[in-house]
Amino acid sequence: MTLAEILARELGAEHVLGPEKLSLRHPGWCAQSLDAGLLVRPADAAELSAILKATPGVPVVPQGGVTGLVEGTASSPGEIIVSFERMNRIEQIDPAQGVALVGAGVTLAQLDAALEPHGLMAGVDIGARDSCTIGGMVSTNAGGIRVLRYGMMRASVLGLEVVRADGTVLDLTSPLMKNNAGYDLKQVFIGSEGTLGLVTKVALRLFPRPRAIATALVGIDARALSAFMPRLRLALGEGLAALEGMWPDCYRRCAEFQGVTPLPLQAGPDGPGLFLIAEAFGPDDTAAQTALEQALVPMLEDGTIRDAVLAQSGAERARIWRIREGAGVIGGDGAPGYHYDVSLKLADLDPYVQRLQAKVADAFDGIAVLVFGHVGDGNLHLSLMPDGTLPPRDAVDAVVYGVLAGFESSAISAEHGVGLEKRAALQTYRPAGILAAMGTLKAAFDPEGRLNPGKVLPGNGPR
Template sequence: MDGVMEVDRLDRELDALRALLGSQAVLLGDDIPARNCNDWSATPPQVPRAVVRPLDAAGVAAAVKACRRVGLPFVPQGGLTGLCRGAAPELGWVAISTERMVGIEEIDPTSATMTVKAGTPLQVIQQAADHAGLFFPLDLGSRGSCAIGGNLSTNAGGNRVIRYGMTRELVLGLEVVLPDGTVITNLNKLLKNNAGYDLKHLFIGSEGTLGIITRVVLRLFAKPRSTMTALCALADYPAVLRFLDAARVGLGPLLSAFEVMWSDYWEVITTRAGVRPPIASGGQIYVLVEAQGADEAADAPRFQDWLEDTMERGLLVDAVVSQSLAQTQGLWAVRDICSEFGQVLGPHISYDIGLSVARMDEFATRCKAALAAAIPGCESVYYGHIADGNLHLVSWVHGLTVERQPKEEMDAIVYGLVRDVGGSISAEHGIGTAKKKWLGHARSETEIALMRTLKAALDPEGLLNPGKVI
């Protein structure tokens, strides 16, 4: 009887929400899209009890309060492109989606800011900044699908962290709904504002466990007037370190990306993915370097002179420099092809780890050997942003479905080595539930205890995205 009463109470709350927010704001049963049942983590989907799609913070607050009245867990959702189940629901939860909270509210060229709704896709923000003669530097392979609220909730990284920092560095103000339904609005545009605690940092990177982000004030930058790109082959990792140092010194603030691909990655993309090598496969490791400036007439010759100097100093085996936008896109395609590894390699397990730059090659060598020795038939490839301390790897056993991949064994090896070298189990993708077991490999017991204290203070009932991160 109690169960029937709870269902009746929930149905009444959902009916009231539909009356308040509109007929399209609450989806039930067969009307719930498959996309709201999972993120991109390739784990089994779970159907939420309902999907609520508010238009603003007031609607989010109403949904939160309705869930609290019946004691039902709720999870915030954006573009659902995460890889760690941070925004994935569990069976019977309510999903509060920002998919209808879309739009650019204001672009202020004087303060170089943009105010946007949390469900706005990253690519829309990039294009709006560009049309205004400005630049928003955050860039991810999922740019057309991911939502800015999700980018903030995971503190996304991407290709240009070396120059502009993580997402955290690109945010000035927030509007957020707390787990009790309180709306906190601080759409600050000031670069300097030390008036008390900087509360936005509680929510950026918290993966929707401390509050639901509804609006954001973003920092914009001057639009680059020149972009120079080169793909380089190098003999070994020590040469990469010397090349990185030369790029920091020779290019200075122009340096915007420094992507490294080990030989196993190069072999996979050129022999299995059908990528036509833009450079002879004569190196043992490959670097894609990008510089962006404000004066094309001066920047391009400077880049060319710098690259020739590094060649003369023996740092490079070979290099090719882009001469057009199409060639630039072709060079970047070599690095971005990893987004198609699902089709190229079949089922595989992806890792996103943080390491000191000096130890990345050591880690890659040890990890590759350890996986192959412990798991028969296990292959792995290595690549990453490197200059900002972010290494990616994928591992797989050919012929096995994703469910049969020995993920637990792989995790133990990869994250065990991460702990050994003092790294992080997550550089830019978050924890969610996928990495929760291994959080202690990167955070101390006292740090995790403080995280739990913060969670309990803001969400004492444990209804907002429970069981995620900690």
């Protein structure tokens, strides 16, 4: 029997898609997503388990919304793509316990729509919300702009159902706040990008939707960031909902790209070195506005803040965010460029940007280094955009990561993960002992290397 015939026997032919049907699908952000030419759509963990047991040793590539940015969904002939699109049921919403139990294939937008009537929401929100799935968000430990307030996806996961490489189903869905009855196995699977087990169901901790949000655009000297951030946190406490940053080139270019003119804050040669979007949650509009204002005014008075504007309406808030959203568009509009996602200590963010911009100007001709990020979390997104032709990726990687490695604490991936794209960089910049321990984990949970082969760590098969 062919692989397709075995799968059809297990699931029914209508849930096994070959190259013809796949050619009608969009591969998402990773051009090689559908190269396997064979996709299955199990309905639940039991069906996925049956597939894995019926095809021992055959590599499987799990795919959620295919919105990842590091080639984590690339597949090759001989592999089976596992889609979670039929595991799209919200099984339970328990407002008293503050927990939802959802299939891995439920999209974030779908969950959000179901939670809205309860006044609840998921902790993590990301731009890909219409496509990205909860299972994918767990597998990649998704981040986004609310991490400052609610933590990464890991912090929201109370329980998981996972299918192991040999088809064993682990029911770890128990939605308890506290469970020290042995190893917390779910931690192994969160953020492992489908290489240690396949997430089929998630028990997710929920949060009350904020009643009111106040938003300010703030210009500071970039060196003032490590003074600004703790003061803002102290003043707003848990009300601090987001602290995003744009370096001047990014701010100007995004505003221009989005047609936001005049600029809410000027950005001339003598202007601020860093533009921040600060947001506060509050019980009502007035309280949120007042809290944010009271946090900012003393820093305006003592010169920590150069300039600031507090959005007085939903329209003004949207206008500020449009600039920031331009950064996402510049990264994804098809214009040539390389994009990075790195992590540093707060005090190192601007020194890194300065050193990197100098080094890039030195090494290459006419490449703009556009920088924005979740600065409150120490997370920078870099877009290196050329005037003319781009130098080879390897050469640019060496500069971006080489400068990064000069800082004592840094990570080559803050929230995007490793996938295929950063695998070589991981081998170069993570110490051998840590890579060996990752290998220990991989060998223990996927001894045949059949789960998302080649992602995160070098694996068997064509990659």
